[in-house]
Amino acid sequence: MVNIRVGTCSWTDPTLLSCGRFYPDSARSAEARLHYYSSQFDIVEVDSSYYSLPSERTGYLWAQRTGENFTFDVKAFRLFTQHSTPLDSLPKDLRQELTPALQQKANLYYRDMPGELTDELWR
Incomplete structure (x- = not known):
């Protein structure tokens, strides 16, 4: 059996933020947006890692803000x-x-x- 995961390229994608329809008004911080995003999707691409390696602490915080089965598809550092x-x-x-x-x-x-x-x- 094949599992297909569906998500977007970022929980801070400008389109998601500007459309005003995806995030609830209470999701104003990146932390709150990631938490909400992970309740809607089970995967997200991390595009920022192409430009700069995320710190160990950042990775830890991402994991803490999402569920156990959530997947981060981390783009390779350039x-x-x-x-x-x-x-x-x-x-x-x-x-x-x-x-x-x-x-x-x-x-x-x-x-x-x-x-x-x-x-x-x-x-």
């Missing part, structure tokens, strides 16, 4: 998909570990990263 990645979108602690030459670049590619740092990004 560095992992071989796209140009602004240096400031890397976690601060990893930026500090880059060689001085890499720290001077505006954008990086996965191939530019030292192996030990790419390993750390995958953790």
Whole structure:
């Protein structure tokens, strides 16, 4: 048997917010919107992870605000998909570990990263 899950690309999608028909008036914060969204759908795409890796705390809070069977379809971080990645979108602690030459670049590619740092990004 195949399970098909239906959701949207974000619980903060501008269309969902501006239409005025999806969220109740009481769902004013991102937290309240995620909680309500998860009562209507059982999956959501996290698009923001393409631009910046979510922190462990953020992931924990997302899980706390949704049900046990809710699924987050997390978009791959752009560095992992071989796209140009602004240096400031890397976690601060990893930026500090880059060689001085890499720290001077505006954008990086996965191939530019030292192996030990790419390993750390995958953790």
